[in-house]
Amino acid sequence: MIYFRSDYSLGAQPKVLDAISKTNMAHTDGYGEDVFSYECADLIKKLIDKPEANIHFMVGGTPTNTITIAAALKPYEGVISPDAGHIYVHETGSVEAHGHRVFAAPTPDGKLTPEAIEKVLLHHEDEHTVIPKMVYITHPTENGGIYTKAEMSAISQLCKEKGLYLYMDGARLGTALACADSDLTLKDIANLVDAFYIGGTKLGALFGEALVILKDEINDHFRYMVKRACALLAKGRLISIQLKALLEGESDPLDLESSLYMQLSKHENNLAKKLAEGLTKKGYELWLPQVTNQVFLILDNTIIEKLEKDFFFYTWCKYDETRSVIRLVTNWNSKEEEIQAILNAL
Amino acid sequence: MIYFRSDYSLGAQPKVLDAISKTNMAHTDGYGEDVFSYECADLIKKLIDKPEANIHFMVGGTPTNTITIAAALKPYEGVISPDAGHIYVHETGSVEAHGHRVFAAPTPDGKLTPEAIEKVLLHHEDEHTVIPKMVYITHPTENGGIYTKAEMSAISQLCKEKGLYLYMDGARLGTALACADSDLTLKDIANLVDAFYIGGTKLGALFGEALVILKDEINDHFRYMVKRACALLAKGRLISIQLKALLEGESDPLDLESSLYMQLSKHENNLAKKLAEGLTKKGYELWLPQVTNQVFLILDNTIIEKLEKDFFFYTWCKYDETRSVIRLVTNWNSKEEEIQAILNAL
């Protein structure tokens, strides 16, 4: 069986695991108050050129999203998400569990626009209505697309005008940054949003995400919010040790391009591109253009059934009466042979 | 100034106020555990022919909606509402405050259909997704329309098949029941839904709604849910005294048709009909057909501005660049002269 099901089906990239092993016998204080965490926070602040940023090391994407949103919003405020957004579709109502509405804005492809945001803003009239106060986006989107610098700037500009917080879910941020077509850098992001995270779980770590909060009012008592939400890891250093191993440049620690994180991301994108090109060449139709490490393919249901014997993947949604969309995801350890194998099988 | 702004701008219909005055000096236990409440509950059970129904007297519509939904749902379950539904649009996220998602199903006119419900059901896949478990409808709808018996039966049937609770918000239930075109009786409703309420606030009471719960699992520890939600009125009898005055038939207590509730509802519908006919006759365009006591009228913004000098009403939404929709509502005390006055002013 070959795995195209997700990018979190393996353990950690070996260098990441090594970093855990090497530091294993050090004693430190718990809950992220340790020298490893301070060092990694420092590295990230330098990478984004924001010495005043607040860095928190979180176990996974859902707690990062939910707690950041809960920390930013007052009880009567809500968050705007594309209808395909992870917080609306795959987090079992954890934002609502904290008492906040998710406004699901209709989008054709999971990408939010200023127009879609403005429509939601009309919802608010007075004290009988929820106030939309935050915008949640994923980069790359749930469907693997990316925002251009112009698109992100337009959203950021609107948010500033309307007094909305802007938060970016970066579960697979590396694949967006590593995308050849992308003109949006990590520093750009830090300049355009109020909070975002650099995802590790889906990019070579056992687990862990680095949350960057750029607005002090969101950061106020943030560790209390994390603990109250049951999400403060006792051996918190485990996250920062992994993220440092991923984010540190090879020769120069601050050379992000040469980091393991970017290398893995490029590898995933490259193989996904080969897969997409191979499929197109063979006459298959993609549901959406391939951009990062996710390929969405329209297939006859009968073919899907056959393919499932040798390959693991998600059937994403129904396309029409006889066809469905499947999702093929490359991971940091995907091999050219695996791409070839599925192309051959089709 | 003439009031077409809402049907809750006045105090109570005089007979309702009399009922409060007459019972004022009686001592009873608090929180709805009194003979007046037992009597009114008994009357309602007879009116719907359901001796096993559970009746709760609630202060207003929002607590009735929210607490019934909260009592029915487990933490990971959500409620399906038409996108125009009161719980989605005008209750400041009080359902979300209890930790539940409101799924806003797109509708052209605020009326839910089995198809719209089925689309939401696709949302649920597994433990990563919220389970839609309840359907919320308003009758009449927020836009004054009504469900036919066939429409309600189809929704009810789907809910039974899919294991969904069906709940009806009856803030203006009388005007739906009193509508000449309606073939859906109070007894039909009690047979088709799991819970509903008979609204008093918008139909002649100072305040108060009679909630009818027909599914015992929703009723389990319901009074705890009400108290925890801060919504148990100390002098609870005030609600049942008013509702009895409204619902009791004139000669025969069980003759609902002759009750004050139905008389006031018919009066409101009749005047709204005259208003709608007068407007149409004068060449004005209605946004939606008039059915109950709300008339939605498309007007030039310049005309609206002039009209506001002598009349109170809501500007409901933008229609196009130069026109808006205004809402004109008749109340239990609306006069023919007031209808004539606004027709003359246009």
Added chain:
Amino acid sequence: MIYFRSDYSLGAQPKVLDAISKTNMAHTDGYGEDVFSYECADLIKKLIDKPEANIHFMVGGTPTNTITIAAALKPYEGVISPDAGHIYVHETGSVEAHGHRVFAAPTPDGKLTPEAIEKVLLHHEDEHTVIPKMVYITHPTENGGIYTKAEMSAISQLCKEKGLYLYMDGARLGTALACADSDLTLKDIANLVDAFYIGGTKLGALFGEALVILKDEINDHFRYMVKRACALLAKGRLISIQLKALLEGESDPLDLESSLYMQLSKHENNLAKKLAEGLTKKGYELWLPQVTNQVFLILDNTIIEKLEKDFFFYTWCKYDETRSVIRLVTNWNSKEEEIQAILNAL
């Protein structure tokens, strides 16, 4: 049967009901945005000499307590209450329903002290612990006692030093103010606390409390908090109309002493005093000294059983194996004969 069970077993004092009747046919906007509410708010601000105070008219005590606490606290903060406090004992966890801890400080008699507060403050260490941020007291206490000006000043002083909000539940505030032994005036209270309410439900109104918020940060978006908590009454004017009838002085509107509120309170206190003195004279033992309109009496269980045939009252708690404490409450309509009747029966 004679009622000593509670002070909310009757309807409204007739003058209060008259005020509702007289204004019944006026059209106003809903939700407390009406001239009656503005007038009453103005009256209260003058009575406490605080033009900048924020006044909200609330349906009952539990929503007033819960929503004020929820508006003041951040998610990770809690409120300190005497262990006998209404929010800890009789509100079904509605503060916890909003996500906040109630710290129940042990007290012998329901009266909080600076020492008891300081003990709770030790609870907070760091982000692993809830921050006590507010102090809740009842005046008169649940057991009918009152705070002196010196006691309240000491608590207020501590709260200021420690950055705690101070909130007073005034469900029966009139009886405390009207108490001959009290040196704490309404103006004093407004100077010493951050929020408090003047209770109507238990002092002659059908329902309704006037919440006074003196700290702007608690008042921020307060109406959103009320609506979200399902507690914004549609015909909100009903509360202010009643409270104005209660609070306005007879000749001079600002002469609180001559107001119906104070007259009723004095009447209740006087009869409670006669009852307490009569009981003591007959050799009965009080559980706590009578101060306001509640008398707590230790009785043999066999006597209690007999007494229940002609009188309604609460058995408050077990005293020892053969005796219990009963609570006798006077109300605005209690009669000398009723006091005499129960004294004769004992």
Added chain:
Amino acid sequence: MIYFRSDYSLGAQPKVLDAISKTNMAHTDGYGEDVFSYECADLIKKLIDKPEANIHFMVGGTPTNTITIAAALKPYEGVISPDAGHIYVHETGSVEAHGHRVFAAPTPDGKLTPEAIEKVLLHHEDEHTVIPKMVYITHPTENGGIYTKAEMSAISQLCKEKGLYLYMDGARLGTALACADSDLTLKDIANLVDAFYIGGTKLGALFGEALVILKDEINDHFRYMVKRACALLAKGRLISIQLKALLEGESDPLDLESSLYMQLSKHENNLAKKLAEGLTKKGYELWLPQVTNQVFLILDNTIIEKLEKDFFFYTWCKYDETRSVIRLVTNWNSKEEEIQAILNAL
């Protein structure tokens, strides 16, 4: 510096880390739906002789406690905890964040008794009061003490009679089981409680706890509760891989005595015993008898200050004006020399 501050200041015991490394390159489905998790669940069910038990692998103690409590309770129900209980003292109100009260029962030493539980039960009267519905205990207690089989049976018996769920927090369960004085086995626990967990974080794992739910109604939709609370780990297998490495017996997988878990626990207890005996011998006074791996020592504040130069530990609480209690914790890697070092330093 020598570490006596906590038992989670190191990484994982090397065999545990090896188990992660060995399985690192296997592809599996996420969120604990993998063969490693099924195998470990199977092992645990056999160890407790309960094939019908439900096993969930959780990231840490706080999510395990909070989510189990939230899954068991209805909104208006609360949980009884000793006043020293972790959920009351060190989890930042996460139970309250889910809307439930924690009833903190006073205890001299963190150990709950049937009498203390019964006192809390008096709190519940009717719908105005929270229903205590669950009992939370820690074994060993927060202060390192243990429950005997007779004590646990008495609590269990009371819970059955009163319809209360019984839940045991086993953050350091191994040290209780490994305690020479303990007559309470793992199988006993599984027979006496409704849910409990076997803690890994504080006993040699990087992180992770095995939650055992023995009551199906608590287990209903449990994975939804975990995901909604942001606590479902993407690479869920990491927890079960570690717990299997800890719990599996050396020769016979089912011989718990020979497991790494019990070996580490015995080691910790032995060194704590040597430390306690050494201190007593030198004339120092313990605050509480040493039972498991925590030693609570009363020291002059001046001595504490000196000791802090070479040793890391917690100052637990004030003892009197000149003395405090410090906590010394042994861990799976503590050395005889370290014990000797601190004894020498005193």
